[in-house]
Amino acid sequence: MNTTYPFTAIVGMEDLRLALLLNAVSPAVGGVLVRGEKGTAKSTAVRGVATLMPPVAVIDGCRFSCDPTSPDPACPDGPHGADALSDTRPARMVELPVGASEDRLVGALDIERALSEGVKAFEPGLLADAHRGVLYVDEVNLLHDHLVDLLLDAAAMGASYVEREGVSVRHASRFLLVGTMNPEEGELRPQLLDRFGLTVEVAASRETEERVEVVRRRLAYDEDPAAFAAKWAAEEDALRERIAAARALLPGVRLGDGALRRIAAVCAGFEVDGMRADIVTARTATALAAWAGRTEVSTADVRQAALLSLPHRRRRNPFDAPGLDEDKLDEILRQFEDDEPEPDPEPDPDGPRPDGDGPEGGPDGGGRPPQDGPGPEGTPDLPQQRQDSESPAPRENAHAPEGAPGDGGGEMPAVAAADPFRTRRFDVPGLGEGADGRRSRALTAHGRTTGARRPRGGTLSKLHLAATVRAAAPHQRARGRGGPGLVVRRDDLREAVREGREGNLVLFVVDASGSMAARKRMSAVKGAVLSLLLDAYQRRDKIGMISFRGTEAEVALPPTSSVEAGAARLAKLATGGRTPLAAGLLQAHDVLRVERMRDPSRRPLLVVVTDGRATGGPEPLARAARAARLLAGEGTASVVVDCESGPVRLGLAGELGRALAGPVVTLDELRADNVSALVRTVRNTNSRRAA
Numbered sequence: 001m002n003t004t005y006p007f008t009a010i011v012g013m014e015d016l017r018l019a020l021l022l023n024a025v026s027p028a029v030g031g032v033l034v035r036g037e038k039g040t041a042k043s044t045a046v047r048g049v050a051t052l053m054p055p056v057a058v059i060d061g062c063r064f065s066c067d068p069t070s071p072d073p074a075c076p077d078g079p080h081g082a083d084a085l086s087d088t089r090p091a092r093m094v095e096l097p098v099g100a101s102e103d104r105l106v107g108a109l110d111i112e113r114a115l116s117e118g119v120k121a122f123e124p125g126l127l128a129d130a131h132r133g134v135l136y137v138d139e140v141n142l143l144h145d146h147l148v149d150l151l152l153d154a155a156a157m158g159a160s161y162v163e164r165e166g167v168s169v170r171h172a173s174r175f176l177l178v179g180t181m182n183p184e185e186g187e188l189r190p191q192l193l194d195r196f197g198l199t200v201e202v203a204a205s206r207e208t209e210e211r212v213e214v215v216r217r218r219l220a221y222d223e224d225p226a227a228f229a230a231k232w233a234a235e236e237d238a239l240r241e242r243i244a245a246a247r248a249l250l251p252g253v254r255l256g257d258g259a260l261r262r263i264a265a266v267c268a269g270f271e272v273d274g275m276r277a278d279i280v281t282a283r284t285a286t287a288l289a290a291w292a293g294r295t296e297v298s299t300a301d302v303r304q305a306a307l308l309s310l311p312h313r314r315r316r317n318p319f320d321a322p323g324l325d326e327d328k329l330d331e332i333l334r335q336f337e338d339d340e341p342e343p344d345p346e347p348d349p350d351g352p353r354p355d356g357d358g359p360e361g362g363p364d365g366g367g368r369p370p371q372d373g374p375g376p377e378g379t380p381d382l383p384q385q386r387q388d389s390e391s392p393a394p395r396e397n398a399h400a401p402e403g404a405p406g407d408g409g410g411e412m413p414a415v416a417a418a419d420p421f422r423t424r425r426f427d428v429p430g431l432g433e434g435a436d437g438r439r440s441r442a443l444t445a446h447g448r449t450t451g452a453r454r455p456r457g458g459t460l461s462k463l464h465l466a467a468t469v470r471a472a473a474p475h476q477r478a479r480g481r482g483g484p485g486l487v488v489r490r491d492d493l494r495e496a497v498r499e500g501r502e503g504n505l506v507l508f509v510v511d512a513s514g515s516m517a518a519r520k521r522m523s524a525v526k527g528a529v530l531s532l533l534l535d536a537y538q539r540r541d542k543i544g545m546i547s548f549r550g551t552e553a554e555v556a557l558p559p560t561s562s563v564e565a566g567a568a569r570l571a572k573l574a575t576g577g578r579t580p581l582a583a584g585l586l587q588a589h590d591v592l593r594v595e596r597m598r599d600p601s602r603r604p605l606l607v608v609v610t611d612g613r614a615t616g617g618p619e620p621l622a623r624a625a626r627a628a629r630l631l632a633g634e635g636t637a638s639v640v641v642d643c644e645s646g647p648v649r650l651g652l653a654g655e656l657g658r659a660l661a662g663p664v665v666t667l668d669e670l671r672a673d674n675v676s677a678l679v680r681t682v683r684n685t686n687s688r689r690a691a
């Protein structure tokens with residue numbers, strides 16, 4: 001049996017540890033979303049806190065972990081009588097893999113038993129296993145949207161409802177939901193972010209001594225996990241007892257009108273949508289008071305609760321950086337200084353202060369290793385001030401050489417993008433089979449049923465009952481069936497074919513040459529690309545970016561799901577030099593070739609943003625045309641955004657569009673609200689090819 005790394009042995013990560021402990025005290029807080037880079041102990045902390053949860057009393061043999069003192073009257077394994085046997089087991093930690101199916105998550109009808117025995121046998125899923133425990137989702141931002149919806153609905157309602165294939169089941173599903181994600185791999189939708197109670201940002205420490213202590217403890221654990229855990233057993237037991245004591249105290253904590261007014265003012269001041277933020281902040285502040293051993297919520301509790309519950313709810317658009325302005329928070333709270341003072345909290349020398357910074361460096365008082373621990377006495381002092389997650393980005397070089405506006409000029413400083421706007425939709429022709437999204441037509445696990453087929457690989461996904469019956473019907477006499485009923489064999493099973501929409505790889509090829517900087521066009525161009533990035537975010541696409549200028553093209557952003565990264569790279573994009581259009585197209589060809597090997601099912605959409613003027617290298621226009629025909633010959637769907645302006649126009653972008661066999665739109669036509677901008681898709685290439 002594997003020995004879990006002790007929760008109290010984790011160095012630093014105060015916000016993460018505090019958020020997990022508050023949810024252990026009050027599961028009604030609604031879980032934690034942990035955002036941060038890889039290798040920052042996110043999974044270690046989650047597994048560690050699961051071992052600290054109080055043991056669970058369950059009815060013996062109940063697959064849904066019913067509480068013997070108050071069994072669920074609607075339990076599918078019930079009803080449970082008063083004489084039902086009970087048992088006690090540790091709280092479970094259930095991990096939901098990224099590739100899990102809907103059946104694995106919510107449960108499903110046992111098709112073979114239903115067809116062979118005629119019974120509706122329900123097989124519970126992970127939501128049933130996680131009841132009264134911890135449900136951990138690593139890389140939650142990579143889960144399909146419909147799975148995230150099911151997961152968060154169950155977490156919010158405390159129950160899972162299954163209505164499918166003639167099965168109607170409802171069972172309790174209350175758990176501590178913890179999701180982790182790397183923002184560079186893409187964001188969750190704002191409405192899904194709102195369903196997580198708290199959020200924390202984690203990053204590896206930049207303090208030398210703290211990093212040394214992390215490595216020292218990890219090496220000691222890897223060398224002898226059991227001995228390492230034994231050295232921390234006393235602190236683990238103390239923390240376990242404290243969680244139980246805080247849970248017992250929680251019903252007696254008073255949330256006064258003054259604290260409620262502070263919470264309402266803070267949520268209104270940060271303009272969060274809806275009322276869930278107020279409710280979660282109130283529950284978090286109450287849990288903080290119980291954790292500190294108090295029965296009255298203080299202003300410090302409200303402040304700390306807001307820092308944990310509001311950052312992911314205040315985002316107004318996908319390009320806003322997460323975080324909370326602490327100066328603004330303090331200003332709002334100062335408006336209530338003249339209110340009736342709340343009673344001072346009782347001193348708690350053994351536990352952390354309400355702000356999460358314990359006297360020994362952490363919310364659990366566990367920053368100090370035991371006297372005989374593997375590390376030195378005590379841990380390095382941890383910073384008491386939270387790092388500002390909205391610190392300004394480094395300024396661009398204001399002294400960059402300012403070349404002439406023509407193709408021969410040098411590098412010019414980056415310009416700000418114009419305001420984004422709603423763009424027209426472009427999609428990839430044909431019927432794909434990529435990941436669920438909102439752009440192009442595709443065969444997906446969800447959507448309208450368009451037909452039936454034999455199961456692929458021997459695994460049945462969605463049963464198409466009518467097609468199954470039609471396949472089995474002609475063979476009934478040969479199978480000896482003379483009376484009523486139907487004999488169905490495995491070969492007769494048919495699965496439903498469903499059509500929905502997929503997400504694509506939208507690869508931007510952006511002209512950053514001197515001709516684009518002329519007449520201040522680059523601001524409008526960046527605004528157009530930013531608008532297309534926003535559209536890609538809403539349609540669940542992956543994005544990549546290539547820029548070309550001077551003598552070469554470079555991959556400004558490798559394909560990723562993070563549109564924030566794309567917006568950041570776009571903001572720093574400088575202009576100047578000649579126009580190596582062919583190099584940009586050939587670089588796009590190489591990127592798409594690699595991505596096809598990595599993910600063959602995700603179809604690309606190439607968006608070339610240029611005025612079409614090729615001036616770099618020998619025969620620049622001819623080389624660009626050959627590169628474009630190479631992409632078109634491989635079936636790459638393309639769109640050309642023509643940035644040419646002024647009274648004299650060469651129409652070179654139109655020639656590029658014909659070589660790519662894709663539509664050409666101007667910056668004005670790109671707007672969805674343009675009177676002539678009806679939805680135009682890449683299907684127009686069929687008529688071009690026919691011509």
